[in-house]
Structure formats: C-alpha cells, structure tokens
Amino acid sequence: MVSGPKTLFDKIWESHLVDQQDDGTCLVYIDRQLIHEITSAQAFDGLRQSGRKARRPEANLCVPDHNVPTTPGRGGTDEIEDDESRIQLEVLEKNAAEFGLPYISINDERQGIVHVIGPEQGFTQPGVTLVCGDSHTATHGAFGALAFGVGTSEVEHVLATQTLIQRPAKNMRITVNGSLPAGCTAKDLVLAIIGKIGTAGGTGHVIEYAGPAIEELSMEGRMTVCNMTIEAGARAGLVAPDEKTFEYLKDRPQCPKGAQWEAAVEHWRTLPSDPGATYDIEVELDVSEIVPQVTWGTSPEDEIGITGEVPDPASVDDANRRSAMERSLEYMDLKPGMKMTDIAVDKVFIGSCTNSRIEDMRAAAEIAKGRKVADSVYAMVVPGSGLVKIQAEEEGLDKIFTEAGFHWREPGCSMCLAMNGDMLHPGERSASTSNRNFEGRQGPGGRTHLVSPMMAAAAAIAGHLADVRDLID
Amino acid sequence: MDKFTKLTAVAAPLPIVNCDTDKIIPARFLKTLTRTGLGKNLFDPLRYDPETGEENPDFVLNKPAYRNAEILVAGHNFGCGSSREHAPWALLDYGIRCVISTGFADIFYNNSPKNGILLIKVSPEELDKLMEGAERGANATMTVDLENQEITNADGEKVSFDVDPFKKHCLLNGLDDIGLTLQKETSIESYEEKQKASEPWLYA
Numbered sequence: 001m002v003s004g005p006k007t008l009f010d011k012i013w014e015s016h017l018v019d020q021q022d023d024g025t026c027l028v029y030i031d032r033q034l035i036h037e038i039t040s041a042q043a044f045d046g047l048r049q050s051g052r053k054a055r056r057p058e059a060n061l062c063v064p065d066h067n068v069p070t071t072p073g074r075g076g077t078d079e080i081e082d083d084e085s086r087i088q089l090e091v092l093e094k095n096a097a098e099f100g101l102p103y104i105s106i107n108d109e110r111q112g113i114v115h116v117i118g119p120e121q122g123f124t125q126p127g128v129t130l131v132c133g134d135s136h137t138a139t140h141g142a143f144g145a146l147a148f149g150v151g152t153s154e155v156e157h158v159l160a161t162q163t164l165i166q167r168p169a170k171n172m173r174i175t176v177n178g179s180l181p182a183g184c185t186a187k188d189l190v191l192a193i194i195g196k197i198g199t200a201g202g203t204g205h206v207i208e209y210a211g212p213a214i215e216e217l218s219m220e221g222r223m224t225v226c227n228m229t230i231e232a233g234a235r236a237g238l239v240a241p242d243e244k245t246f247e248y249l250k251d252r253p254q255c256p257k258g259a260q261w262e263a264a265v266e267h268w269r270t271l272p273s274d275p276g277a278t279y280d281i282e283v284e285l286d287v288s289e290i291v292p293q294v295t296w297g298t299s300p301e302d303e304i305g306i307t308g309e310v311p312d313p314a315s316v317d318d319a320n321r322r323s324a325m326e327r328s329l330e331y332m333d334l335k336p337g338m339k340m341t342d343i344a345v346d347k348v349f350i351g352s353c354t355n356s357r358i359e360d361m362r363a364a365a366e367i368a369k370g371r372k373v374a375d376s377v378y379a380m381v382v383p384g385s386g387l388v389k390i391q392a393e394e395e396g397l398d399k400i401f402t403e404a405g406f407h408w409r410e411p412g413c414s415m416c417l418a419m420n421g422d423m424l425h426p427g428e429r430s431a432s433t434s435n436r437n438f439e440g441r442q443g444p445g446g447r448t449h450l451v452s453p454m455m456a457a458a459a460a461i462a463g464h465l466a467d468v469r470d471l472i473d
Numbered sequence: 474m475d476k477f478t479k480l481t482a483v484a485a486p487l488p489i490v491n492c493d494t495d496k497i498i499p500a501r502f503l504k505t506l507t508r509t510g511l512g513k514n515l516f517d518p519l520r521y522d523p524e525t526g527e528e529n530p531d532f533v534l535n536k537p538a539y540r541n542a543e544i545l546v547a548g549h550n551f552g553c554g555s556s557r558e559h560a561p562w563a564l565l566d567y568g569i570r571c572v573i574s575t576g577f578a579d580i581f582y583n584n585s586p587k588n589g590i591l592l593i594k595v596s597p598e599e600l601d602k603l604m605e606g607a608e609r610g611a612n613a614t615m616t617v618d619l620e621n622q623e624i625t626n627a628d629g630e631k632v633s634f635d636v637d638p639f640k641k642h643c644l645l646n647g648l649d650d651i652g653l654t655l656q657k658e659t660s661i662e663s664y665e666e667k668q669k670a671s672e673p674w675l676y677a
C-alpha cells in the first residue's frame with residue numbers, strides 16, 4: 001500500500017485488492033468484462049469442462065466485432081458466408097445464453113467494436129477495473145477506469161472468480177503541454193508519444209496522461225490516446241475523470257440514475273491523483289509544434305511528420321535498431337530519403353477502435369466534403385458501432401462520404417485486422433486510422449501507414465500520403 | 474497444464490526485436506474454437522511466402538537443424554501487440570516450451586506460463602551468449618532447469634535467472650490458477666459485500 005499522496009492508479013488498485021500473498025502476488029477484483037468472439041470460445045469451454053459457472057453474469061457484456069462482415073446490408077449471423085466466422089459468432093451467442101451473459105447481436109443497432117460500445121452503453125465507468133480479451137482495452141482508461149487486455153485463460157478466470165491474479169504495475173505519467181495545432185488530432189498526439197518513448201517504453205507501467213493538451217481533448221480524443229497505450233507497451237492508460245467525463249456518461253443506459261448518479265459522481269471526483277503523488281517515470285512533451293504524423297515502418301514507433309522523408313538506417317548507430325529498420329523498409333518497399341508525400345496508396349481505411357467514433361467521422365467528412373477520392377484508391381469508412389452509424393447518417397455524413405467516392409460500411413473491426421473479408425492483398429499499401437502497422441496485420445504482404453482520420457481522407461483524395469493542412473484553411 | 478521442470482532441447486535463435494503476436498500467429502488463424510492445431514501457422518508470415526505459401530528456406534524453424542527446437546532465444550520485447558493467447562498456444566502446439574529474451578510484453582508474459590511455457594528474462598550480455606549458443610544448431614542443446622533457475626548454454630556455461638515465485642510454483646506443479654483462486658472464495662465474497670455497500674451502483 002502506498003502511504004502519502006496516491007496516484008489515480010494506486011487508488012483504483014488498492015480499492016480492488018481482495019488478497020495479497022507474501023510474495024507480492026495480488027488477487028484483484030474485476031468489476032467489468034467485455035467479451036467478443038475471437039478470444040472467448042476456449043474460455044467458455046474451460047468453464048464447461050470444469051463444471052464452473054459465471055460468477056456474476058451481469059458484470060459481462062458480449063458482442064461480436066472482429067469477425068463480422070461490414071458489407072452494406074449484411075444480414076444476421078446465419079447469412080455470414082465464411083463458415084468459420086459464422087460458427088464463431090454462433091458459438092458466442094450460444095455461450096452467452098448458456099452462461100446467462102448479456103449479449104448484443106450483429107442485428108442490434110448497439111452492435112459495434114467492444115471498445116466503442118463499452119463507453120457508449122455506460123458499461124465503462126470511472127474507478128472500475130475492466131478487462132477484455134483484447135489489448136486495446138486500454139481505451140476505457142479515458143474514463144479513469146483501470147482497463148487492460150487479458151488472454152483467454154484470464155477471461156475464463158474472470159468469468160469463474162470475478163478476479164485476476166496480478167502484480168502491481170508501476171506508475172508513469174506523461175504530461176502533454178501546449179495545444180494541438182490545426183490539422184493535428186489526438187491520433188497525432190499519441191503517435192508522437194510512441195515515437196518518443198518507443199513500443200516498449202511503457203512496459204510494466206500504467207501510463208497516466210495529464211497536462212493541458214489532454215484536458216483539452218474530447219472524450220473521443222482521450223479514448224484515441226488511451227487506445228494506443230498498448231502500442232507503447234504499457235499495461236493500461238489513464239486520464240483523470242473530470243466534468244467532460246461525467247457529461248459524456250450521464251444518462252447512458254448502464255450508468256446509475258438519480259441519487260445513485262449523484263453518489264457515483266461524488267465518488268468519481270475523489271479519484272484523480274493527489275497533489276504530490278510520485279511516479280516511477282515522468283515524461284513531458286509539448287505538442288504545439290507537431291505536424292500531422294504518419295508511420296513509415298512496421299512498428300508504431302516508426303513515425304515521422306508528414307513533411308519528412310523516409311529515414312536512412314545507415315544514420316543509426318544501434319545495430320539492432322538498424323537491422324530492424326532495414327527489414328521494415330524492405331517489407332514496406334520504401335527507400336531512404338523518399339518524401340513521405342510521394343508514397344502512393346491503394347486503399348484507405350477509416351475506422352477501428354482507435355478512430356471510428358462520431359468525432360472521427362466528422363473530421364474525415366470535413367476533408368471529404370466536395371472532393372473526390374482518387375481513381376486509383378479504394379476508400380472505406382467503417383463506423384465503430386451501429387449508434388455511431390445512425391448518428392453520422394442523421395448528420396448527413398454518409399452522403400458526404402459516398403458522394404466523394406468513399407464506401408460507407410456496417411460497424412465492425414473491418415480492415416484493422418485481416419479476418420473479416422476487409423483486407424489488403426500482398427503488396428497493397430494503405431493509409432489507415434487503425435493502431436497497428438505490423439507486417440501482415442491488414443493482410444499477408446500488406447503495407448500499412450498509420451494516420452489520423454483527416455489524414456486518411458486527405459490521402460484518399462490525393463492518391464498518396466498527403467499533408468491535410470493543405471486542404472484546410 | 475503440463476508441468477515444466479527441466480528441459481534439454483535444441484534452441485532456435487530468433488534475433489528479431491519487437492516480434493509481435495501478429496507475426497507469431499496472424500489474425501486470420503484466430504477463427505479456431507480450440508487451443509490446439511495452431512502450430513503449423515506459428516510465425517506464418519516469416520515461415521511461408523505470402524504469395525505462394527511455400528516454406529521460406531531462410532527462416533530458422535525451416536532449417537533442418539532447428540525443426541525440432543523446443544526453446545527459442547529471441548530479441549527484445551518478444552510477444553508485443555495483440556493479447557491473443559493463440560500466440561502461446563501456437564508456440565506450444567509447435568513444441569516450444571521455453572522462450573528466452575531480454576524482455577517480453579506484459580500480456581504475453583502473463584499468458585505464457587498459464588500454458589506451461591516458461592519465459593526467461595536475461596541481460597543483453599547473457600542473451601548474446603545464448604544466441605551464439607543457439608546458432609550452433611542441432612548438435613548443440615541447451616538445458617533449462619526451473620527448479621534451480623539455471624540455463625546451461627550449448628558450451629556448458631551456466632546462466633542463472635530470476636523467476637516469479639508464484640509462476641514457478643504453478644509451472645513446477647502444473648497448477649491451474651482458477652482452482653487456486655477459488656480457495657479464496659470467502660475473501661471474494663466479503664469484498665463484494667463491502668463494495669456493494671460503498672458503490673451500490675456497480676450492482677444495479
């Protein structure tokens with residue numbers, strides 16, 4: 001236990017300790033679990049084999065997202081053509097029914113990517129511990145929830161016991177000063193952070209994002225930042241809950257109402273880190289001068305401003321780093337010194353749990369408005385949930401996109417990862433608002449450049465990576 | 474879960490830094506409903522040509538000397554990226570029981586021992602030596618002794634390592650976490666009672 005001033009992480013951690021062994025191993029209570037089709041079947045199987053039940057069925061929420069087709073007018077589960085995908089969805093539905101867990105089906109307007117619907121439904125709340133068999137669970141930290149990804153064995157562990165065996169993480173704070181310049185978004189901010197600390201920079205830590213630039217962000221923006229925390233290697237990301245957080249959550253279906261709401265808000269106000277709390281690592285950066293970010297390699301830390309050039313491995317001293325860069329450039333088919341804006345793209349993907357919320361749709365639509373997607377590009381916009389899709393359509397954003405030549409799709413993970421039909425073919429190159437540019441992530445042999453929604457829209461129009469600032473005035 | 478006590482086997486060198494779980498097992502193989510059968514697609518993007526599907530002869534596990542490797546000596550930050558437990562399942566299904574590196578990503582670090590895979594963190598200097606040992610090929614084997622927390626390199630040199638005592642206990646005895654946790658059920662119940670009183674909205 002920490003004595004003296006505590007961090008937000010310390011407070012949540014300590015208030016969830018069920019038991020602590022002499023060797024430091026902790027049993028931590030888990031308040032909420034999101035479940036999707038890819039990482040759960042084996043967990044339910046495990047429960048069945050050992051004759052165990054779900055301890056608190058209502059503390060879970062199941063939804064299919066990774067495997068669902070995003071084809072306009074897709075039908076129900078039974079209409080999914082790919083046998084393995086269909087079976088995986090059927091199995092999730094069957095498991096949810098058998099263990100009595102709440103389930104949102106593919107036909108439900110609330111269906112969407114787990115990390116979009118958790119907050120939308122008010123399932124995500126400040127101060128809770130929340131897990132999901134998915135590394136981007138870090139997203140929910142935007143609400144001041146301790147949220148982290150787990151493996152399937154842990155999904156089963158939470159179902160059976162409502163706890164996890166964990167060791168405490170260390171505290172890291174990233175203070176972001178300044179104010180984002182025009183053309184730069186939360187995505188550019190977090191790419192800049194990862195570029196600074198590296199993909200293993202946060203290993204073993206929980207990162208608390210603080211400072212004026214974070215406070216200024218909308219809840220959507222904070223979710224984008226926390227979402228990519230895992231790309232910096234950290235277990236979880238956190239932002240202290242504030243009025244914006246409460247405003248976002250008020251009247252959400254699963255949030256408390258009336259006097260309970262008042263009591264909850266009062267509790268949530270006690271969560272932010274105490275003045276004088278100490279961190280194992282402190283990082284500070286100023287984002288006032290950043291330019292829109294784009295990745296050139298196969299790790300999210302391989303980022304550079306759009307005005308830059310593909311870096312030269314020969315200029316790097318560290319031999320490991322140099323050979324990793326050489327391999328990346330070979331895979332990406334890029335030459336040192338090429339201007340980033342000279343890189344032509346074949347596909348543009350606007351979506352994923354990083355950037356598929358209403359604010360992202362609006363930002364991309366603003367760039368797409370009155371313009372045309374280049375003939376050489378296939379561009380798709382995939383809202384993160386049915387509710388985002390409905391709202392975007394009410395605002396006429398779908399029309400803006402389709403008139404510009406973008407494809408407007410049904411909600412799901414889509415081209416973020418190659419398992420639902422939306423993918424890159426070998427050698428194809430994308431500008432993508434997702435979170436991972438790993439080799440083969442968007443399809444075997446596919447090449448990914450990570451960007452913000454505005455930058456993705458700009459690339460679709462130009463036919464190559466482009467500086468969105470040239471399109472805004 | 475299978476016990477891990479002492480293993481003497483071929484070690485394959487994989488000096489890739491930031492080897493992510495999409496490289497270990499790409500998403501398109503995650504449509505399975507079981508924990509087994511993923512070994513043939515372990516390291517798929519490195520092991521096979523993406524267009525022809527043929528084996529890439531340069532990849533370490535395709536070389537005759539390493540086909541039966543049970544230990545991997547890997548570059549820093551092994552297992553980063555997705556939380557998929559399919560990564561340790563694929564390693565195990567291929568026959569890998571131990572991975573040695575200077576660092577592992579957190580989720581992978583948690584997942585692996587639950588499947589009977591021992592992960593060992595060593596210093597950069599030790600990794601260099603072990604990598605050299607692994608590069609000697611099939612005639613050279615390494616021994617990993619969990620009880621005594623000691624690796625014997627191909628040249629006979631010993632490297633000792635740290636291991637989380639709880640993970641060690643579970644691995645040595647092949648214990649299942651859930652069973653252990655359920656022994657603490659009364660603590661869980663009293664935690665819930667307390668929380669229900671202080672934060673009733675979480676139980677609405």
Ligand code: SF4
Nearest residue numbers: 136352353413416417
């Ligand atoms: S959108 Fe991508 S990163 Fe997010 S949950 Fe789906 S597959 Fe994972």
